[in-house]
Amino acid sequence: MNLVFGFTIREVSEVKDSDQVLTIPMYLSIHWIENRLVIDPNHRSWSDNSTGPTNETTEEAETLKNLWRPNLEIYGLEAFNNHKILGEMAGLRITKGKVVKYDIKVTVEISCQMDFTQYPFDEHVCAFQMGSYFYDKNSMTCSSSYFDPADETDFLERNLQYTIKFRKLSARRKIVRLTSGSYAACGFEMRLKRKHEPLMYQVYIPCILFVTVSWISFIIDPKVVPGRMSLLVILFLVIINVFNNVKSSAPSASSSTLNAIEKFVVTCIFSIFSAILEYAIVLSILTLRPQSGTNSERLYTIFHNANGIAEKPSIQDRLQFFLENPRILDVCSIVCFSLGFVIFNIHYWYFANYSSKNIH
Secondary structure, eight states: OEEEEEEEEOOOOEEETTTTEEEEEEEEEEEEEOTTOOOOTTOGGGGOOSSSSTTEEEEOGGGGGGSOOOOEEEETEEEEEEOBSSSBSEEEEEETTSEEEEEEEEEEEEEOOOOOTTTTSOEEEEEEEEEESSSOTTTOEEEEEEEOGGGSTTOOOOOOSEEEEEEEOOGGGSEEEETTEEEEEEEEEEEEEEOOHHHIIIIIHHHHHHHHHHGGGGGSOTTOHHHHHHHHHHHHHHHHHHHHHHHHHSOOOSSSSOOHHHHHHHHHHHHHHHHHHHHHHHHHHHHHSOOOHHHHHHHHHHHHSTTTSSOOOOHHHHHHHHHHOTHHHHHHHHHHHHHHHHHHHHIIIIIOOOOOTTOO
16 A cells, blocks of 8 residues: 655744754645545536535545544654644545545654754754554555745745755655564655854854953063953953853753864863963063073173174073063964964864764
8 A cells, every 4th residue: 555645844833952853833644545435436526526626525534533544653753733723623535536635734743863063053854754653665655745835935934043944855764664674654854954143143253352352461561460360360251151151052962072162162261271371471480580680681692693793592591581581472472372263263164074974
């Protein structure tokens, strides 16, 4: 026997990342041939189109209880809700060719395995699969069609955090293999791509600004301890708070690794913390270095004449000169920190691969 499914999808009304569940309202139609029906081909109802197309008779949905019905299963089903007003929103038609057509409006919740390790650049493919619960692929086959709501000219997509595209069920999902056998499945697939633009303004741009502002500390006189230290400590505490907010709002990943946005924020935290360590080094040199004015004059003479006369600075002289002038470390830090952060951003935004291994 062959079952024919029709899925008129209205929209994906909700995506729950925490439960990994999709809610899909749709009109579901199921057709099959019932050869055991006894049809009177000469009855006048076949030519009457007052309740439906000709050569079809419209019956109450409850009539289906008196007929044979295929036992069906929706794989990954979490909830199946039909709708009622005065009665169940369903209809039954029987054609002159003994085809039974059953239509019903339902809201289906299905589970979908999601991988959030690349959040907020994650993409997911969720499958809606429907088939026989008892009869395997050798006893019952199926075919299906679906209506994409995006094909409507006046379609307005619900304000979800994903962009959703519908497509035909891939060949590998048309057979469901269980311990009891292999079963034919029909349906459609949904490709979910997260909209990461809101996080650009909420997380990424503020973090970049925090790191950039931390570089201002390199041009502040190290002797102004309250000003330089308070700037770095405040930035460090703020970005830690940003990380905690991101961690609490992001969907939990199946692995113990950080997701993409958490890696970015951690890098920003490390950048600001490194600026604090750099200032600690500069401050310790200024505080703990020995006072030797004569030695300073000698070093100045050596480095001033290094390019002209025979005497050149030794490694010990270079180290001593650095200890006498610790602000050289600030100059180097401005270049190294900014260059390193720019390289990290180029790699993060243009070269890093955020595609999931589960996307096919």
